[in-house]
Amino acid sequence: MPDRLPGYRPPARWLHWIVAVAVLMMIPAGLVMTQEGLPRPVQDTLFIFHKNLGTLLILVILVRVIYRLTHRPPPLPDSVPPWQRRAAAVSHGMLYALLVIMPISGFVRVRAGGYPIELLDRLGFGPLIGKSERLADAASALHAAAAFLLIAVLAVHVAAALQHALIRRDGVWSRMWPGRG
Numbered sequence: 001m002p003d004r005l006p007g008y009r010p011p012a013r014w015l016h017w018i019v020a021v022a023v024l025m026m027i028p029a030g031l032v033m034t035q036e037g038l039p040r041p042v043q044d045t046l047f048i049f050h051k052n053l054g055t056l057l058i059l060v061i062l063v064r065v066i067y068r069l070t071h072r073p074p075p076l077p078d079s080v081p082p083w084q085r086r087a088a089a090v091s092h093g094m095l096y097a098l099l100v101i102m103p104i105s106g107f108v109r110v111r112a113g114g115y116p117i118e119l120l121d122r123l124g125f126g127p128l129i130g131k132s133e134r135l136a137d138a139a140s141a142l143h144a145a146a147a148f149l150l151i152a153v154l155a156v157h158v159a160a161a162l163q164h165a166l167i168r169r170d171g172v173w174s175r176m177w178p179g180r181g
């Protein structure tokens with residue numbers, strides 16, 4: 001009876017999909033904006049989009065992490081074998097860690113590099129971090145390495161989710177999809 005499985009609570013589902021859609025826009029924006037030979041206006045627009053949406057995401061991810069720490073996820077159906085339970089736990093833990101590392105390393109890279117974040121600048125926040133080339137370079141290297149890992153873990157995550165949705169049809173998909181109660 002897959003449909004009777006207990007699902008994630010609505011806030012967990014909405015937070016998952018809001019963050020997922022944003023991250024799935026942030027990744028291509030980041031990869032494209034760093035290409036050489038891009039027309040300047042396109043590059044500037046992508047950088048502004050990436051830096052500002054990414055900064056807003058710090059708040060949403062903070063809410064999501066606090067929500068997750070205070071609400072246990074529902075148990076997986078019995079049909080999921082132990083190795084897949086472990087794989088899910090490890091990959092979800094990695095995704096949460098990368099969701100924290102990505103925007104913070106991006107923020108530090110930009111601020112320590114002395115660059116603007118238009119939204120924060122308009123709101124009158126100071127830079128919050130002093131200028132430091134070494135710190136900016138370290139944050140940039142972390143941002144790039146974490147992005148690579150995030151893309152790899154997400155490929156497995158999405159493939160596993162689609163397998164549950166389309167092949168096994170065991171209710172794991174609908175426990176996260178916002179449409180199902």
Ligand code: HEM
Pocket residue numbers: 016019020021023024068073076088092093095096099154157158161162172173174175176177
């Ligand atoms: C098309 C893209 C995506 C699909 C189809 C998808 C699907 C799912 C599904 C079905 C679950 C529930 C798994 C379970 O019941 O154990 C889940 C959980 C999760 N997803 Fe995704 N996801 C997507 C994108 C993302 C992205 C972009 C991120 C973050 C970068 C993400 C992070 C997570 C995390 C951390 C969990 C564990 C939730 C928890 O237990 O608190 N997902 N996803």
Ligand code: HEM
Pocket residue numbers: 023026027028030031034050051052053054055057099102103104105106107108109110117139140141143144145147
């Ligand atoms: C979940 C949030 C984020 C994701 C998934 C993400 C993803 C990416 C990706 C895939 C790249 C291209 C790989 C690379 O060159 O590093 C990139 C580059 C970059 N990102 Fe992000 N990013 C996020 C948040 C942020 C934030 C909040 C900022 C700044 C406020 C930022 C600033 C940058 C910059 C400046 C680059 C160009 C590379 C560099 O100069 O170091 N990112 N990002």
